[in-house]
Amino acid sequence: MSTIKITFDDKMYETEPGLTVIQAADRLGVFIPRFCYLEKLSPLGGCRMCLVTLKGVPKLQTACTTPAKDGMEIITRSEEIHKARKAMLEFQLAQHPLDCFYCDKATECDLQDLTYLFADIEHRYDFPPHKRGTVYENRLIERNLERCVHCERCIRVCGEIQGAHAVNATKRGRVTEMREVPGGGECQYCGHCIDVCPVGANLDRLFTYGGRPFQMEMGDSICPYCGCGCTVSLNMRDEKLVRVRPGVDTGVNKGSLCARGRFGWGFVHDPARLTRPLIRKEGKFVEAGWDETLLYVATRLEKIIKEKGPGVVGGIGSVRSTDEANYLFQRFLRTVIGSNHIDSSARLNYAAALAGWLGTKEDAREATFENVREAHRVLVIGADPLETNPILGLAIKAMQNRGGTLWITDPRVTLTTRLSNRHFPISAGAEVPLILALARAGLKDPSLSEFRDTDLAARTGLSSEDLAELAAFLEEDAAKTVILAGRGVTQAPFGATAISLLLRLAATKGASYLFTLDKNNERGSCEMGVLPDRLPGLAPLSEKARFEKAWGGRIPETPGYSAYEMLQAAREGKLSALYIMGENPLVDFPDTKFVEEALGSLDFLVVQDLFRTRTASMADVVLPAASFAEKSGSFTNLEGRVQRFPSLIPTEEGVRADARILVELSRKMGKGFALKNIASLRAEIDSLVPMNGTRRKLEVMGPPLSLPGAEMHWGPGEDPDYPYVLLLTSSLYRNGSMSNRAVGLKKAQQKACVLLNEGDAAVLKTGEGDKVMLISKYGEIQVGVKLCHEIPGGTLQMPEGFSDANPKSLLPHELDQVSRTPMARFVRVKIRKI
Amino acid sequence: MQGTMTAKFSEEMLKRIEEILKRYATKRAAVLPVLYLAQKEFGCINDTALAAVSRALKISRADVYGLATFYSMFHEEPLGRNVIFLCDNLACTLLGAESLRDHLEKKLDIRMGETTADGRFTLKNAECLGACGQAPVMLVNDDFYEGLTEARIDEVLEKYK
Numbered sequence: 001m002s003t004i005k006i007t008f009d010d011k012m013y014e015t016e017p018g019l020t021v022i023q024a025a026d027r028l029g030v031f032i033p034r035f036c037y038l039e040k041l042s043p044l045g046g047c048r049m050c051l052v053t054l055k056g057v058p059k060l061q062t063a064c065t066t067p068a069k070d071g072m073e074i075i076t077r078s079e080e081i082h083k084a085r086k087a088m089l090e091f092q093l094a095q096h097p098l099d100c101f102y103c104d105k106a107t108e109c110d111l112q113d114l115t116y117l118f119a120d121i122e123h124r125y126d127f128p129p130h131k132r133g134t135v136y137e138n139r140l141i142e143r144n145l146e147r148c149v150h151c152e153r154c155i156r157v158c159g160e161i162q163g164a165h166a167v168n169a170t171k172r173g174r175v176t177e178m179r180e181v182p183g184g185g186e187c188q189y190c191g192h193c194i195d196v197c198p199v200g201a202n203l204d205r206l207f208t209y210g211g212r213p214f215q216m217e218m219g220d221s222i223c224p225y226c227g228c229g230c231t232v233s234l235n236m237r238d239e240k241l242v243r244v245r246p247g248v249d250t251g252v253n254k255g256s257l258c259a260r261g262r263f264g265w266g267f268v269h270d271p272a273r274l275t276r277p278l279i280r281k282e283g284k285f286v287e288a289g290w291d292e293t294l295l296y297v298a299t300r301l302e303k304i305i306k307e308k309g310p311g312v313v314g315g316i317g318s319v320r321s322t323d324e325a326n327y328l329f330q331r332f333l334r335t336v337i338g339s340n341h342i343d344s345s346a347r348l349n350y351a352a353a354l355a356g357w358l359g360t361k362e363d364a365r366e367a368t369f370e371n372v373r374e375a376h377r378v379l380v381i382g383a384d385p386l387e388t389n390p391i392l393g394l395a396i397k398a399m400q401n402r403g404g405t406l407w408i409t410d411p412r413v414t415l416t417t418r419l420s421n422r423h424f425p426i427s428a429g430a431e432v433p434l435i436l437a438l439a440r441a442g443l444k445d446p447s448l449s450e451f452r453d454t455d456l457a458a459r460t461g462l463s464s465e466d467l468a469e470l471a472a473f474l475e476e477d478a479a480k481t482v483i484l485a486g487r488g489v490t491q492a493p494f495g496a497t498a499i500s501l502l503l504r505l506a507a508t509k510g511a512s513y514l515f516t517l518d519k520n521n522e523r524g525s526c527e528m529g530v531l532p533d534r535l536p537g538l539a540p541l542s543e544k545a546r547f548e549k550a551w552g553g554r555i556p557e558t559p560g561y562s563a564y565e566m567l568q569a570a571r572e573g574k575l576s577a578l579y580i581m582g583e584n585p586l587v588d589f590p591d592t593k594f595v596e597e598a599l600g601s602l603d604f605l606v607v608q609d610l611f612r613t614r615t616a617s618m619a620d621v622v623l624p625a626a627s628f629a630e631k632s633g634s635f636t637n638l639e640g641r642v643q644r645f646p647s648l649i650p651t652e653e654g655v656r657a658d659a660r661i662l663v664e665l666s667r668k669m670g671k672g673f674a675l676k677n678i679a680s681l682r683a684e685i686d687s688l689v690p691m692n693g694t695r696r697k698l699e700v701m702g703p704p705l706s707l708p709g710a711e712m713h714w715g716p717g718e719d720p721d722y723p724y725v726l727l728l729t730s731s732l733y734r735n736g737s738m739s740n741r742a743v744g745l746k747k748a749q750q751k752a753c754v755l756l757n758e759g760d761a762a763v764l765k766t767g768e769g770d771k772v773m774l775i776s777k778y779g780e781i782q783v784g785v786k787l788c789h790e791i792p793g794g795t796l797q798m799p800e801g802f803s804d805a806n807p808k809s810l811l812p813h814e815l816d817q818v819s820r821t822p823m824a825r826f827v828r829v830k831i832r833k834i
Numbered sequence: 835m836q837g838t839m840t841a842k843f844s845e846e847m848l849k850r851i852e853e854i855l856k857r858y859a860t861k862r863a864a865v866l867p868v869l870y871l872a873q874k875e876f877g878c879i880n881d882t883a884l885a886a887v888s889r890a891l892k893i894s895r896a897d898v899y900g901l902a903t904f905y906s907m908f909h910e911e912p913l914g915r916n917v918i919f920l921c922d923n924l925a926c927t928l929l930g931a932e933s934l935r936d937h938l939e940k941k942l943d944i945r946m947g948e949t950t951a952d953g954r955f956t957l958k959n960a961e962c963l964g965a966c967g968q969a970p971v972m973l974v975n976d977d978f979y980e981g982l983t984e985a986r987i988d989e990v991l992e993k994y995k
């Protein structure tokens with residue numbers, strides 16, 4: 001690469017071309033003060049703190065907007081420059097309230113630091129103070145209008161990076177105020193405007209007066225919410241979390257976080273956290289000691305195994321817990337209990353994607369976040385990354401900012417469809433026929449010849465021109481194309497088959513792919529062998545000898561039940577005991593009634609969790625588990641990155657990490673794991689799963705997947721008794737029991753609501769805020785109405801994950817025959833006004 | 835926010851917006867003329883107007899709000915039936931705008947920025963109206979009046995009911 005030569009203060013440097021003067025200075029370690037410049041934002045040139053002299057140019061120039069050119073001679077220190085910068089600072093200070101004493105930004109404030117640097121600042125202005133005060137219009141961010149230095153970093157970060165455009169300069173002039181629109185509603189609570197503010201004008205309201213930096217300890221961890229796996233910096237005071245921030249431009253998130261990562265930590269210190277094991281005695285929970293409880297669990301399990309054999313015991317591992325705990329969990333089930341009935345809620349998504357991957361011979365390139373940022377085209381099928389995986393969403397926005405194009409096929413109206421350059425509104429449940437049509441166009445595979453394009457087009461609801469354009473989208477520029485797929489595909493009938501076709505398509509064209517994963521360790525739990533038919537590293541059961549040798553026990557030969565098969569078996573009396581680690585199927589699994597009956601039919605249910613969830617309330621034994629902040633281990637993100645994190649706060653007395661519970665229980669059952677700590681556990685995993693994360697495609701591959709019949713129907717069909725189609729959506733502000741215990745997320749959005757078309761609302765005579773009852777064949781829920789002009793008549797949209805109204809209880813649990821994943825994207829309902 | 839998903843322009847205004855959009859390369863560029871229509875339709879730039887503009891032009895409400903609060907001729911509160919803009923910049927001030935302001939305030943029994951109880955007039959100050967040669971000047975709705983005196987003002991205001 002060519003370089004340019006520039007001179008700073010008579011010293012010659014070489015640097016890369018294409019930088020501004022301030023960028024070159026930063027790279028070379030030359031100091032230039034600034035308020036408005038920030039590398040990740042477009043230059044503004046507003047604060048004039050960065051003034052420098054360019055030799056040969058009469059007036060001072062702003063270093064942040066001046067391109068550095070070969071041969072340029074720049075002066076950064078002189079009497080003139082000092083005076084000019086000081087004058088700018090004087091101007092800022094003339095209106096500043098100087099309330100550093102109780103400003104949460106103090107000691108981390110650029111205005112303080114620069115004032116300290118310039119020290120002898122005059123105060124010649126005698127403006128009347130602008131009593132603009134502080135506004136609390138945003139439920140999570142305090143905006144102190146008086147401290148603002150008008151650098152507009154908040155406006156730019158909100159528009160350019162977050163894409164929310166929620167904050168803008170209002171009443172521009174002498175009293176410019178950085179405000180949201182009255183009534184708000186556009187902020188996505190990423191909190192990025194807090195981090196970039198050079199002063200204490202945007203502050204975290206969950207933190208207010210939480211402590212000075214020197215009173216806090218800070219440590220990096222991994223966000224426990226979604227599959228992005230963002231790096232979070234936990235701030236602790238007196239061993240309690242007081243704030244979460246992104247690391248300084250570290251991790252996959254590069255200095256961004258979403259609302260969950262930043263404001264969702266409240267569950268860690270929620271008073272409802274379990275701190276003592278509970279044993280059900282005569283129908284009631286009583287607190288017990290750990291020793292007693294684990295002995296009780298061991299005895300009950302041993303008795304059941306003795307009477308009915310190990311095949312009546314199953315386990316649900318956790319998409320929330322660490323790789324290490326999941327590894328131990330399946331080892332416990334397989335060798336201590338002797339059962340392959342192991343699964344997790346990854347069955348609802350990633351397990352189906354994995355089934356598709358395992359059934360594909362061709363090896364398509366898996367994308368990284370970086371690939372998405374640098375892509376030219378992204379095609380999203382049946383996913384809403386802006387809600388499920390917000391930081392992946394930001395990578396897509398960054399791609400668009402660089403001129404890239406986002407196309408999406410989705411029956412719903414979502415944040416991602418709104419962001420897209422083109423939205424193809426397919427019919428509900430039409431992801432699979434769409435992929436079949438794309439595969440027919442792109443693969444020329446004779447086995448697809450029984451499908452007719454016109455039939456497929458009719459089922460997708462798109463015109464054949466649209467389909468042709470979509471097919472053509474994948475033909476060009478494939479090396480810079482990323483295909484993103486999510487639950488719209490994985491939760492469809494023949495979803496795994498469709499994934500397999502999509503991967504073949506990607507491999508054939510040379511495009512790369514990624515799956516959106518709602519939960520933080522969906523991928524890790526599967527890769528650690530929390531699957532009924534796969535061992536750690538996705539090894540097939542035929543490789544079991546290697547594991548038996550290492551574990552010193554026997555692994556059953558035949559695959560076990562998947563999640564819903566376990567529940568079905570429980571209902572039929574074929575499964576007597578279930579051990580659930582960190583999952584809440586009663587809320588997170590479709591068909592609540594079915595799940596409840598199944599759990600109710602068990603002889604013995606153990607639930608290990610942070611909270612007494614609805615599932616835990618049905619248990620015979622509840623074991624209080626540690627949160628991510630209180631344990632160490634690793635999570636595997638949606639790219640397959642295995643990210644380790646340390647334990648940063650001590651566990652409460654009575655709470656134990658998942659892995660420790662499993663080790664101790666194994667000892668009580670007389671087959672104790674010889675493990676000292678997480679490091680030795682990690683070493684064991686690494687020895688058994690070489691190159692954890694990079695899967696050995698050919699060795700683990702399964703047989704190709706069967707295709708649906710040409711007559712197959714996918715959509716919700718017709719039913720005059722249930723005239724509306726309810727489409728399930730995802731919400732940034734909730735994805736399970738932790739989020740429902742996080743005060744910050746509850747502030748961001750209090751309750752779930754159902755989106756209803758304006759015209760439908762008029763017919764139903766209901767309006768915004770009214771309560772309605774949604775009734776399906778499987779259940780009913782009560783929920784508030786929100787009107788929407790974008791969604792088509794006859795459809796409703798409602799988010800999953802809110803504890804106040806759970807649309808999963810409206811769903812059936814029909815399973816896909818390949819992946820055993822329930823189809824859970826839509827259901828027919830009727831609406832009753834209340 | 836309540837109702838922001840449903841706020842919209844009337845069919846007639848939407849047609850006029852279509853026409854306006856033809857003149858610009860991007861929707862964002864049309865925000866000022868569209869805000870002007872919104873003020874006509876909704877009486878002022880209130881939440882509904884902001885939401886309707888945002889929906890019509892696909893830009894955020896905060897961005898519309900930032901613009902609307904910069905230009906003094908967009909109002910967040912509903913105005914009287916007639917709006918008086920009295921210039922208070924240099925030339926007009928030198929030629930007596932201050933005493934005209936006092937006169938108007940007294941006559942209408944309101945302060946600058948306020949609306950009469952019967953809703954007949956709103957009194958606003960204006961930045962230079964670009965007619966310094968004829969100072970002092972005022973604007974009543976879309977009509978321009980120059981070389982003002984107290985008597986002339988009394989006479990002019992009679993025309994506006």
Ligand code: SF4
Nearest residue numbers: 158187188190191193
């Ligand atoms: S929190 Fe994020 S979305 Fe909200 S105003 Fe700040 S930058 Fe914008």
Ligand code: SF4
Nearest residue numbers: 148149151152154197
């Ligand atoms: S609020 Fe902070 S980031 Fe925004 S303009 Fe003011 S000083 Fe800059």
Ligand code: SF4
Nearest residue numbers: 223225226230258261
């Ligand atoms: S994108 Fe996912 S991992 Fe990142 S902060 Fe948000 S919830 Fe956490």
Ligand code: FES
Nearest residue numbers: 036045047048064
């Ligand atoms: S940093 Fe250059 S003008 Fe603000």
Ligand code: FES
Nearest residue numbers: 921923926962963
């Ligand atoms: S100062 Fe009044 S018109 Fe110019």
